[in-house]
Amino acid sequence: MSTHSPRQGSGPASVTVTGLAYAWPDGTGVFDGLQAAFGPGRTGLIGVNGSGKSTLLQLIAGDLAPAEGTVRVTGEVGHLPQNVTLGTALRVDEALGIAATRAALHAIEAGDVREENFTVVGDDWDVEERALALLGELGLGDVGLDRTIGEVSGGESVLLRLAALLLRRPDVLLLDEPTNNLDLYARRRLYAAVEAWPGVLVVVSHDRELLDRVDRIADLRDGGITWYGGAFSAYEEALAAEQDAAERMVRVAETDLKKQKRELADAQVKLARRRRYGQKMYDTKREPKVVMGARKRAAQVSAGKHRILHEGRLAEARDRLDEAVEAVRDDDEIRVDLPRTSVPPGRTVLTLRELRLAHGARVEGEFELRGPERVALVGRNGAGKTTLLRTIAGSLAAAGGEATAHVPLRFLPQRLDVLDEEVSVVENVARFAPRATDNQVRAGLARFLFKGARADQPAGTLSGGERFRATLAALLLADPAPQLLLLDEPTNSLDMASVRQLTSALESYEGALIVAGHDLPFLRSLGITRWLLLDGTLRDTPAP
Template identity: 35%
Template sequence: MTNTSILTLDSVSLALPDGRLLFTDLSETFDQRRTGLVGRNGVGKSLLGQILAGQREPSSGQCRRLGRIHLLNQQVIEHSATVADLAQVGTVLAALERIEQGSVAASDFDTVGERWDIREQLQGHLQRHGLGQLDWQQPAHSLSGGQAMRVALVGAWLSEADYLILDEPSNHLDSNARAQLLSMIEAWDRGLLVISHDRSLLAHMTRIVELSSLGLQAYGGNYSFYSAQKASQTALAQQQLARLKQQQQRQARELQRQREDLERHQARAGRNARHANQAKILVDRQQERSQATAGKQRRDHRDARQALQGKVRDAAREVEQDSAITLHAPTPQRNPGREVLALQALHLPRGTRKPLNLRLCLGQRVGLVGANGSGKSTLLRLMNGELPAPPDSLRLSGETALLDQHCSALPGHTSVLDHLRQANPTLAQSDLRSRLAQLGLDAARIELPSGLLSGGERMKAALAAVLYREQPLDLLLLDEPGNHLDLPSLAALEHMLGQFRGALVVASHDQVLLDQLALDEYLHL
């Protein structure tokens, strides 16, 4: 495979409608190597993907493209009306139908182009990927999140594009679908950019590019290589900055000592001149020389300070400005070992037909796994009391909260700050803001309607409302909590869950995340 440059960024910058500069002066080339794009939530990865695909114009600079680009992002999943729209062939199929009904419009023929067998191609791809039961006219909202993503991926491979840009393609996919995605990626022989926080998926990339406050930085290896190089690079940059700051302190002390020495020398010389009964002209000349020496010393000191300050500024630019992500574990209310949940021959209204049995006490943690459609989300809603269940089949005791994968408890018109205030009205305003800042949520953005935030920022906001609610939790239910979270936030989530002393049920297809949680058992649906 030749590393032909297909996408080229040339000094690209992007300003948001509120005037905030999201990123600036980005220059990078993307060739046919499988590339993963990583970065913190809200840094602009998805918007950069839209620029690369030609769906958004940069505020300055330019993006050059060679060949056809196909972008699969969350907007496709959220705003598609039909299965055909999910596969991004809805307009082609609609034009084909109009032609079959007698249309002679040039625009319809232009839309179809050479894709006269697109209907058969779509159905054949759906069949091969275990989705043959779907009809291309079927409403998109009738599909599960995993099915919708699989259809969108089928559309990506059906696009015959020269370059694919996939934004969080493993979200909602079960283990079988993830394996299928990896096989498709391994077989793809054209340009590919994957925007993701999925460590298993990033392990299959041949290059990682990170978008951060420092701009774009390319690392020539998979996720493990990137992680090691990034840690080493960050440590060196921080050490260099610390050394220069120490040098700055030593310099300040030395310059102060030199000033004090000069002042003492001048004072002593003045006293000697007065007592020596020297002619006034000689005394004046000595004072002039002394003032010239003091002036030169001040200039030298100023130049030395400015030179070192410049080095400190340059070193600081090499250190990312993002602060560490911190999550505080909620404290369960009562004694460890108390039962908080019991399932006895529980039958789900949809999903698996197998009766479920489980007893869960404070301090226990369970991984909930199973294929898409097996009923994991339904079971979590039953556990949270959102769906009715026979009292002899499900018993709950204590405070329970559910964070679902769609952040459905977070209204799009409500700000993050208001949402957290509603969850905990007793917490001081300063504490609310501090908790959100520790999650890496920008102070200005927490007052915007949450619908304007990125998926990762919304997930963090919903997580804050669950963790920092007024009543301490006994049972925490998480439905795909890793979806949309950036890598530092995932690490913080894993650390927090390790400290949580309540009962925990986590539904996830992310085996790396599950492995970090020291689960007591798995419940397979």
């Protein structure tokens, strides 16, 4: 039996999950007996891709029904899913859910005093003022209530969906990767809204700056939740201490296992000697037959007990080792050697000359990228960062001017749509490196954590993190090797382990790099040498 019970009882808002079981449509189990409770304050829900974070939020919101167990919510729930798009023809007040109230208010102000207008307004006489004030707090003061969604950027539409939730004043707020596609300015507005939230808030995110504003971390792993007090930085310190202790336990357990193996071997040698001695006594008939028979039976019983004792100790040592190994996380890092991507310091890699982009932004005069520079491309949503990268990559025509790459380049788009869904990971990578042998491709893929049968999976069956690694492998193992790599918002929707894997892979990359993004901790981890701001024109800017 399963239940979802919103607005149960009274008192402070809360979420209680009891004995929760859920499986995806293909039968893959996600939760089996999950227990969790979310009280007042801000909780950061983290976990690897595919661990069930978004699914848990949907179960709490009532968008999915559990197979077993209960979800009890005290108070009203507001849910901001990860991938919900608004119709471009929708007006802003409709997106905020206040269109009917506004219409009734305007009718009353115009002299229409019918009862239905007052019923629609209820006690919400200041809804317009509250909506405009909230839009201002979120940096959307220029977005009028009568504009359409088609007139605002993608990042602004995310903030509008958040504003719609905040206007409802729910008791429990669920946010799923809310900073995806938000520029630095919009992120800061969202951070402020999260810090000011008075009720229960559960946020799924890979954004370190956002997670450093929560009160506790809930780590979802293997169908269970481990709780850590404090923000993400405190979680990392606690986890590092746990992993150090777990690795020490592995070493202790390995030493104990070796000891038990030695003791069992020593015991078997001693018992073999006793058997030989008893047989010798029997053969020489130095004692009466009855005495020797009794001695032999006693020795056999003793030997059996001894063997069982040592074999039991050995089994216990193996169990302790297995338990210790299980406690050590296996978040492997990508380590690759990419010397063919190296670019000499003085070499011109990219030239942009009087470039006009398809959507209005431009590069005035001449811009050059030289040597193995690492460039961060920042700017507001809608400024044209993706358009600029696509123009440099040659997948979008310029409105004017020139974009010339002087070295082999590869482009990693936001949508990760460079793989053929129908063929395997090996075949996908082989398409980018046609001169490589099957063994060379597989050896390269092993360094991106695709080993054995994993490399033969069809691309269409990969999880988000696996798809990202396969796409990165296809680009970095390509022939000719890319000496200029263009990345567009590469950390969107990646879990923390995948972000670390990307960072470690790019540490091995020796070519030039242009990364468009808003994830400042990630950008700083890349050793950025130059920051560029696209705001109508392209220009150098100080590091944020």
